[in-house]
Amino acid sequence: MTLTAREEDTFPFFQDYIFAKSAIVLTEEKRYLVETRLAPVVQQANLSCLGDLMRALLRGDRQLETAVVDAMTTNETSWFRDKSPFEALRDHVLAERMTANSGRRALSIWSAACSTGQEPYSVAMILEAHFPELSFWNVEILATDLAAGALARARQGRFSALEINRGLPAAHLLQYFSREGAHFQINDSLKRRVLFQQLNLAQTWPVIPPQDVILLRNVLIYFDAPTRQRVLAGVRANLRPGGFLLLGAAETTRELVGGFVPISVAGTTVYQLKEN
Amino acid sequence: MRALVVDDSRAMRALLTNILQSIGAEVTQAKDGCDALARLRSADRLPDLMLVDWHMPEMDGLELIKQVRKDPAWKPMTVMMVTTESEQENMVRALLAGADEYLIKPFTRDAVLEKLNLLGVHVPEQALAALTGG
Numbered sequence: 001m002t003l004t005a006r007e008e009d010t011f012p013f014f015q016d017y018i019f020a021k022s023a024i025v026l027t028e029e030k031r032y033l034v035e036t037r038l039a040p041v042v043q044q045a046n047l048s049c050l051g052d053l054m055r056a057l058l059r060g061d062r063q064l065e066t067a068v069v070d071a072m073t074t075n076e077t078s079w080f081r082d083k084s085p086f087e088a089l090r091d092h093v094l095a096e097r098m099t100a101n102s103g104r105r106a107l108s109i110w111s112a113a114c115s116t117g118q119e120p121y122s123v124a125m126i127l128e129a130h131f132p133e134l135s136f137w138n139v140e141i142l143a144t145d146l147a148a149g150a151l152a153r154a155r156q157g158r159f160s161a162l163e164i165n166r167g168l169p170a171a172h173l174l175q176y177f178s179r180e181g182a183h184f185q186i187n188d189s190l191k192r193r194v195l196f197q198q199l200n201l202a203q204t205w206p207v208i209p210p211q212d213v214i215l216l217r218n219v220l221i222y223f224d225a226p227t228r229q230r231v232l233a234g235v236r237a238n239l240r241p242g243g244f245l246l247l248g249a250a251e252t253t254r255e256l257v258g259g260f261v262p263i264s265v266a267g268t269t270v271y272q273l274k275e276n
Numbered sequence: 277m278r279a280l281v282v283d284d285s286r287a288m289r290a291l292l293t294n295i296l297q298s299i300g301a302e303v304t305q306a307k308d309g310c311d312a313l314a315r316l317r318s319a320d321r322l323p324d325l326m327l328v329d330w331h332m333p334e335m336d337g338l339e340l341i342k343q344v345r346k347d348p349a350w351k352p353m354t355v356m357m358v359t360t361e362s363e364q365e366n367m368v369r370a371l372l373a374g375a376d377e378y379l380i381k382p383f384t385r386d387a388v389l390e391k392l393n394l395l396g397v398h399v400p401e402q403a404l405a406a407l408t409g410g
Contacts, residue, residue, distance in 0.1 A: 078390055078407070161362050161380045165387035169394055170367055170378035179364050250405060 010050040014038070017057060021069050022146055023202030024222040037071045070149035077115045078166035080122045081217070082249045087266035089213070090126050093244045097212040098131070100242050106138040110211045110238070112201060113219035114143035117154030117194070118166070121186060123215070124193040125172055142208070144199035155196045157186035201231050210240045218248035232256055236273065245271040277301045277398060278321060282312040282340065283329035283358070288381075292327055292358070295388050299403050301325070309335025313343060322353055325397055328375070330359035330366075338373050345374030354395050358383070 014034045015026045026034065035050070042053050045064060056064050080086045094107075101107055111120040120143035127134055127141075145151050164173060164184050177184040199205065201219065214235050220228050235245055236259060245260065249268070260271040279301045281292045286307075293303045304323070306312035309332060316322070326344070328337040335343075337357060344350050356377040357370040367378050377391050386407045393399045 078386070080394070082404070083393055162382070162384070162387070165380055165383050165391075167387075167390035167394060170371060170375075173378075174364055174367055174371075177364075179362070 008051045010054045013054050018072050021065065022073055022200065023224070023227045024072065025224050038068065041067045041071050066148055070147040073147045077118045079118045079168040081119065081167065084266050084268040085217070085246050086122060086126060088268050088270050089123065089246070090130055092265040093213055093270060094131060097243070101212065105136065107134065107140070108209055108211045109141045109213045110208065110215065111141065111143040112214060112216045114145045114154060114196070115147070116150045117143065117157065117196070119143070119215060119217065120194045121157070121190055124190045125176055127193065128190065139193065141194045143194050143196045146198070146200045148198055151196050151198055157191050158183045159186070202227050205234055208238050211238055212240055212243045213246065214239055214243070215246045217246060218251070220251050221248065239273045241273055241275045243273050245273070247271070277325065278323040279303050279325040279327065280306060280312060280315065280323040281327050282306045282309065282332070282337065284308055284332040285329070288329065292388070295385050299389065299399050308332040309337065309340035309343070312340055316344070316350065322350060325354045325356070327356050327358050330357060330361050338369060341370065341373045341375050354397060356391060356395065
């Protein structure tokens with residue numbers, strides 16, 4: 001199947017459509033991404049080309065809308081991605097928030113673009129492995145993503161060997177997963193720690209309880225400047241004073257609204273919201 | 277960084293060598309456990325890293341790792357098992373024998389680099405920044 005065999009150029013349509021649905025900006029050099037990510041959607045819907053997919057979306061096909069948004073927003077991701085932010089979490093961020101919250105013994109962590117769950121589950125593993133005292137605390141890990149398909153997989157907690165290979169220490173695989181056929185199933189004890197919810201960062205947010213730590217990693221890069229500013233303002237509003245924001249390794253912080261103090265720890269930078 | 281790739285498949289040795297060379301490693305190869313031990317014994321300098329397949333003629337990867345861990349002089353070497361064996365009990369056996377990490381075949385280049393990063397093996401920042409993932 002050659003998706004671009006027809007003369008019609010569907011890229012401008014998908015640029016606008018994806019932006020309208022997810023605020024993700026697809027520049028010209030992302031043209032390949034539309035073709036590679038949407039080819040399976042076209043095939044599974046028994047359509048013949050991207051033009052047919054475009055017309056189905058214009059007719060308001062909701063099922064295809066979900067499939068398209070999922071395909072364009074879901075990425076293969078790794079455990080403990082970039083390593084250093086998780087070391088910062090383990091060695092500095094969590095200890096500091098635990099001291100701050102020792103009176104009420106509660107801790108809230110939000111993984112704001114959790115994809116198929118590797119990030120919130122990595123956080124849960126750190127809590128379980130390094131902070132046994134937290135078993136007497138009320139700890140909530142909220143994990144949200146725009147893509148319904150990714151969230152369904154995250155909730156299921158079943159991962160292929162290819163996914164398991166991506167940055168998960170073998171010792172953790174043995175401790176927190178059990179083999180089920182060709183897949184690895186994450187243990188219930190970790191699954192119970194994470195609450196998955198669908199949330200589109202680019203639209204109006206539901207009410208979210210104040211957070212101690214927000215992981216907003218590798219998602220801002222997809223947004224245009226006004227959306228980035230809106231999302232960062234939302235993050236600030238939902239973070240407790242003294243709470244921490246963790247961004248992706250390659251992400252700019254120029255637009256970070258005032259009130260955050262950059263802290264270098266474990267070879268990375270975390271951002272702490274100033275106390276009032 | 278110096279690395280020794282031990283695998284009876286020429287294609288697999290080439291693939292892993294390629295990945296390691298792309299991050300600046302100096303790579304030597306061995307086709308089984310006996311070959312690997314001979315190379316280690318005659319080496320001027322110990323490799324920093326050894327990637328070991330499980331099933332090989334002459335001496336398999338599990339036995340090679342046990343032999344390597346018997347010699348205190350070879351202790352600083354980081355060892356990762358790279359194998360099609362994906363049963364957890366086999367992972368336990370490999371780790372108990374002295375492997376530091378475990379990678380299941382088939383793997384992607386990104387998976388190799390992420391495991392090396394986990395092991396504290398120097399992976400250039402450019403290579404880490406280019407890793408795929410959402």
